[in-house]
Amino acid sequence: MLLDAYITLGIFALTIIGLIVLQKRPVAVFGATLVALIACDLVTKNQLLTSIANPGLITLILLMLCSLALEKTRLLRVIASKTIVDSYYSTWFRLFGITTFFSSILNNTAVVATLLSPIRNNPHHFASKLLLPLSYASILGGTLTLIGTSTNLIINSMYIEASGQSLSFFSFTAVGAILVLCCGVVMFFCNRMLPSIEQNKATSEGYFIDAKVSVDSQLVGYSVEVNGLRHLESLFLVEIVRAGRLISPVSPSEIIHPSDRLIFCGDITKLLQLGQFSGLEIFAEKTGTINSNLTEVVIRQESLLVGRTLKTTGFRALFDAAVVAIRRDGERVSGKLGDVVIRSGDFLVLAVGGDYKSRTNINKNFLTLSGVEPESRINGWKACFCVGGFLTTIVMAAIGVLDLLEGLILLLGGLLFTRCLTTNEIVRRFPVDIWLVVSSAILLSNALVNSGVVEFIGNFIGQFNGPQYIYTAFILVYLITWVMTEFVTNNAAAALMFPIGYTVALGFGVDVLPFVMAVAFAASGSFISPYGYQTNLMVFNAGNYRLNDFIKVGLPISVVYALVVLIFVPVFFPF
Template identity: 25%
Template sequence: MPTDLLIHAPQPHTIGVLVLTVVALVLFTRENISLETSSFFVLCMLVIGFQIFPYVKSNGEVFPVSSFFLGFGNEALVAVCALMIAGQALVRTGATEPVGRFLAKMWGYSPSLSLLMTLIVGAVLSAFINNTPIVVLLLPVLINVSLKTGQSPSGTLMPMGLATLLGGMSTTIGTSTNLLVVQVAEDLGVPKFDMFDFALPVIIASALAILYLWLVAPLIIPERLPPLRDTSPRVFTAELKINEGSYADGKTLAKIRDKLDGKISISRIVRGDNLSIATLPDVVIHAGDRLLVTDTPDNLREYEIELGASLYTGRKQVGESNPLSAGDQSIAELVITSGSLLDRVRVGDARLESKFGLTLLAIHSQGKETSALSKGVNDRVIHQGDVLLVQGSNEAIKAVKKSGSLLLLDGGEELPHTEKAPLALAVMATVVALAAFNITSIAVSATVGCFVLIATGCLRWHDATRALSVQVILIIVASLALGSALMTTGGADFLANVFVVTTHALAPGMVLGILMLVMAVLTNVVSNNATAVIGTPIAVSIAQRMGMPVEPFVLAVLFGANLSYVTPMAYKTNLLVMNAGGYKFNDFVRVGLPLAIIMWLSLTGLLTWIYQLY
């Protein structure tokens, strides 16, 4: 073996950083530990470790610990945050609503061609806009089509979501991953990538992938029951009139609740003609009192029997001639998106009924359903990607949809659209154009664009701050710090050397393909941003040791980190689609794995051909 391929023993600091890298990757896969906590832990460990054991560089200078905090001001992070805010403005104003309306009309003419058009439109838009607003735009369209045709949306929702991921790979601003890889590579001395520098190989590979999503994926996706067609029991509001001599007569509210194992939820007590009594535990209930209760028909009947009460709706007693009726009540889905009012809020604190006139029936999260009547559900925290099955009056549902404050799907075609929509769209187009023509960087144009959106009322400060994801910010900062430590201590060179030694007998194109495959595997189990930031310096070192052009190896990391198709947790929109469509984990493996293989082989071959890595 040539001497330049020998693996030299790493230094103590290098070993420490490599161990922390492994720990970080493991932590990022743990569902019971939030990514924010894991990222903050990694950042703190770096700071503490280098503070206690200072690292002296080859030139005699001590590596400054404060440099680990530079990620908070990194240009790529600024661009990511600004684009998050700008994307939220498109959602709030309904700027892309005309596209959704056009696609909805097309489905009436040719469902097959409409699916193809939906995939193409989703991919193209995602090249310039974060794919979350695109998925939010297209979800109501596809849900509505499925309800009108009586067919399951299983064959359309997942292909649509995956198509937006394909498009996001084609430009430097398509995803936060792209922005980070490009910025980190530039910091390492790699010539700057312009917006469309790597669009050609992505377009060619994506064309094959879209054909797969159009013709094959719908055939292999099992038919799933989405939450909107859920069989969760509906709830009704009724009065329990306490009869004289019944169990409840003369008992405190606390004892009544104990009798029913705490299941009953009493919203109001009415005594006499119209006297409201506070629902305090020590309140004594008397004959003639009316308890206002909202629950399922079975539970209401149980309360009636156990308490010896009579069940009423309005002024009539419930019976065969006067059954429980939901009136104008309808069922709808609340999809929790990035920046949603309900993101990271406890169910008990959401106050859906008092704020929006909606009653929670069930929560769908990662393919699992939890009834709103389940014990402890009020303490559960709502997360991005969850779908809340709610019931409310037609007016309440229409009001929520019109406000645009929450993504609510009820099978209707109406999407939020405000008079500010054209302005928001114009601002976003200007932001992209300024960066595309190299007039200014995307960080500058997006930041100024955010100011314009807020100043003109397209977005409120409250909405802007909610659009920012602490999780994304901390992952990026921690990953940048870890990447810096790998480069400074020689960890990246060590890993690159191991990689080169292991693959030295292979052609450069095959080495590039293996690197992309490793990134693809990591991105489906670890954060894609972490994979990209940690992988970029290693890719640069690999190319330098092989004496090959750096650009294709950087692109191998960028492309590999974007192949987040195989698991629902690999990307945030995967979770949105999973819960909205009622998919299972294995459904993503079944559809996403072939897609990832198609993209991996295509992009490897194209990069090998373009850069002549024979």
């Protein structure tokens, strides 16, 4: 028994170390944890099966799948078009209210992705004055309900496994509402610290497009000026790559040579202008889909593309797509597109093939922002069914008329039957990473119990049963979870810290809910790091922010957020 305890603690410690060292690969770390627990015989077969089929985890998966249909409707796009007005303060309040509300019932990544483009291209205000508040509002909105964020649902799935009962739909609402109010006030007064970054054509529309001059092109032998390459609408010839040599800036009198690579910068929607030039082949032209099916994505932090070039990764074979253009943090990406080293947060425009939708690795490497194929849009009665069915399911679950898990199963069946969703879409967007992380974390909790670690910690903590020790432990659980969130992402922090918080509460012999809520809220409180939460990474690039911008605005919000949680969680959930 003692040996099992040491092995379990060793696996737990190595999991934390792995998450810190391999921040971009939390799925691999938790996968290794799962294999180690099974290999060391620290869990039973029944515990393995129940962790995989945990009701809370299944609810989370179903909710994410049903949300895919809503992303295909015009609901959020119509709302986005009504958000931005001439007055900055009016726009700010509309944006904050709409984002927090929809983030409380929808996937907040989808909410941010929908609002990202209208904000970035709005003619009235600096996008950098709105994009960071957009991300923060989506995080705060997620704290309002059980389904507002995957973090809450992960905590609920582990709570079900540990206690046999579920948190209610509105368990988070009281504290979440205070967080929205208090942090919203701080955000409003911190607006002056947001940078005013001019979204000029080199940044907001700064996609870099690589086009190759064929040997028999009619451009060969004539200058840039004569060929009309300086008179394109919203596209600018910024450099020429010739035999490994970079020519920049490009003179109007520069003569075009065979096999030159012409690097344009500008508005990706004007891409098809290049088709008017004979013998000018865009990097992705060979896919045959350059005239349609353009999709804008952002590179995930854990993507296998990070640190590699498009040429060395075999991009086309991996995703059945080709990169048409790239943009990075407002930086100038130089050289041939195939030789650019990819970074996390890079924006890519892809020309996708027919097999793209069925690839299971898309969601693991990209966050899709826009450009879904026209045939996948949902209009008419199907859109009404998607929106009405989703809202009806959520409302009935919230008032206790229908179990959320059962309601989502019925809704998903209806979406498939009406072809609002297809099996290919479900397979491609299925959140295998979240399933593996949560299942492994639940199994690790079981191992801690089986090996006697939980009992040992409980007995040790039981020696310190004074009220001052309880609240101190409560604060420490919150702070450790918050630090892990900023370093290893919210879902991993929640999954890993839940068993610690739960065990600490048992050791003190108090109600576990205050500690459970401390972990849940701390895991959602990522405001300082652009990499702690997906929406932060999305706006980090779109707004051309620096890390210092997140620290200046996020630090005071994090302090207020922590104070609200530490003060009001014990009020609504007494020890």
